[in-house]
Amino acid sequence: MVHITHFLNEGKNLELTKGIESLQVGHVVYTYTDSNKYIEHATSYIAEGLDKNHVILYVDQPTTFASVKENLRNSGYSEEQMDNIYFVDTDLAYETHEDFNAEAVLKNLHDFFEPHVKEGNVLRGWGLVTWRPQNIKTLVPSVALHEQNFDELFSRVANITRNYINVCAYDSVSLSSSLLIELLQTHEYHMTDTHFLPSHLYKKESLRFTGISKQRQFENELRNHDTRRDKLHITGKLATIIAHELRTSLTVMQGRLQLLDLTDGNRSEAGQLQLDGIKIELQEIEQIASKFVSLAETHVVNQKVINITELIEGVKVRMESDMDMKTIEIHVQSENDQMSIFGDELKIRQVFINLIKNAIEAMETGTIIIDVKDDVDRVTIDVADNGPGIPTDILRQIGEPFMSSKVDGTGLGLLICEKISRDHNGNLVLQTEIGKGTTCTVSLPKSSLGLSR
Numbered sequence: 001m002v003h004i005t006h007f008l009n010e011g012k013n014l015e016l017t018k019g020i021e022s023l024q025v026g027h028v029v030y031t032y033t034d035s036n037k038y039i040e041h042a043t044s045y046i047a048e049g050l051d052k053n054h055v056i057l058y059v060d061q062p063t064t065f066a067s068v069k070e071n072l073r074n075s076g077y078s079e080e081q082m083d084n085i086y087f088v089d090t091d092l093a094y095e096t097h098e099d100f101n102a103e104a105v106l107k108n109l110h111d112f113f114e115p116h117v118k119e120g121n122v123l124r125g126w127g128l129v130t131w132r133p134q135n136i137k138t139l140v141p142s143v144a145l146h147e148q149n150f151d152e153l154f155s156r157v158a159n160i161t162r163n164y165i166n167v168c169a170y171d172s173v174s175l176s177s178s179l180l181i182e183l184l185q186t187h188e189y190h191m192t193d194t195h196f197l198p199s200h201l202y203k204k205e206s207l208r209f210t211g212i213s214k215q216r217q218f219e220n221e222l223r224n225h226d227t228r229r230d231k232l233h234i235t236g237k238l239a240t241i242i243a244h245e246l247r248t249s250l251t252v253m254q255g256r257l258q259l260l261d262l263t264d265g266n267r268s269e270a271g272q273l274q275l276d277g278i279k280i281e282l283q284e285i286e287q288i289a290s291k292f293v294s295l296a297e298t299h300v301v302n303q304k305v306i307n308i309t310e311l312i313e314g315v316k317v318r319m320e321s322d323m324d325m326k327t328i329e330i331h332v333q334s335e336n337d338q339m340s341i342f343g344d345e346l347k348i349r350q351v352f353i354n355l356i357k358n359a360i361e362a363m364e365t366g367t368i369i370i371d372v373k374d375d376v377d378r379v380t381i382d383v384a385d386n387g388p389g390i391p392t393d394i395l396r397q398i399g400e401p402f403m404s405s406k407v408d409g410t411g412l413g414l415l416i417c418e419k420i421s422r423d424h425n426g427n428l429v430l431q432t433e434i435g436k437g438t439t440c441t442v443s444l445p446k447s448s449l450g451l452s453r
Contacts, residue, residue, distance in 0.1 A: 029187035059127035144182035363387035
């Protein structure tokens with residue numbers, strides 16, 4: 001067990017707590033790696049609150065609270081003083097018996113702080129944010145919404161009391177890069193075991209307190225996400241069956257067609273044209289079967305480090321030769337031509353072939369701009385055209401299995417792009433405006449391995 005008696009007795013709080021104590025109002029995210037440092041900082045933070053007669057809410061594991069209390073006791077704080085600490089077990093506060101619920105957590109915090117806010121008390125909170133194991137795709141937006149709600153609540157508190165400090169603590173081992181970015185965007189300050197700094201990603205907007213309505217909006221989005229995930233799963237299973245049946249029949253037909261081609265040497269010109277036409281049609285069916293296979297595959301294979309700018313430049317050259325008589329220009333711009341991702345090169349290439357192909361098909365003349373951007377730990381690629389945009393009635397169907405506005409479309413192109421992006425821990429977002437064009441944005445995690453020289 002670690003004691004911090006010398007910090008308190010000598011009046012030499014850690015550098016980070018000095019940073020906190022210089023604040024009158026502050027919302028801090030603490031990402032820790034060292035559990036001993038964590039206890040030191042928590043103890044120092046609470047001790048300062050006791051000295052200043054703040055209202056202290058401490059949310060943590062009971063064992064950690066016991067260690068903090070022992071440190072405080074060894075530093076001369078009485079049991080009576082420590083009885084003024086409102087302690088809540090983090091498993092109860094964050095209801096870890098269920099999936100993370102931002103609305104429930106917000107209600108609990110609001111119920112605690114409301115009477116103290118009305119009395120104008122100085123509020124000091126410390127909360128270890130915890131959750132049970134769950135799908136990262138639902139966890140990240142839930143925690144992000146929770147912190148956004150907290151930031152808005154504390155803004156409202158600040159308008160009344162002008163004095164509050166709250167630390168939201170996270171075990172950095174449990175944090176994904178995407179969640180860390182969300183946390184830095186919803187906290188004014190970032191604290192680690194050794195540093196205390198303003199968050200350079202903090203985004204503050206003047207918003208009224210709308211936590212509950214946002215939760216409802218999020219729940220709708222989550223339901224839509226689950227529905228879409230189920231559709232992808234069902235479509236993938238269906239695609240497996242269709243691809244198998246198609247390819248079995250195709251193999252038989254192609255074999256018989258080849259036999260006919262070899263044995264019938266007295267075929268007329270018209271007959272040969274018909275035979276060639278059948279071959280072309282079979283090739284198209286083979287391409288459709290390949291799309292079904294892409295949708296049915298459940299694992300990413302043949303992964304390697306890929307220079308994303310070079311890959312897109314290669315796709316650009318290929319697509320420029322497929323534009324027939326259209327007068328369309330394709331431009332690639334990149335903030336950093338050494339950015340790399342880790343994945344299946346053929347599949348990632350397929351994503352951008354599909355997206356650029358869609359842009360080409362949307363217009364007879366115009367410009368396609370592919371913008372490769374360095375976005376902290378991710379690479380973001382915008383594929384933007386200045387075509388007519390997508391009408392609302394068609395937009396509702398975009399990405400739905402087997403729904404297409406094209407006469408010869410299968411409705412699988414964007415669905416496959418979305419699936420490949422998700423399989424690579426990325427995402428695909430579409431934005432459109434009538435008369436101005438459409439932008440498809442693909443976000444993929446950077447490779448930690450780097451490019452080989």
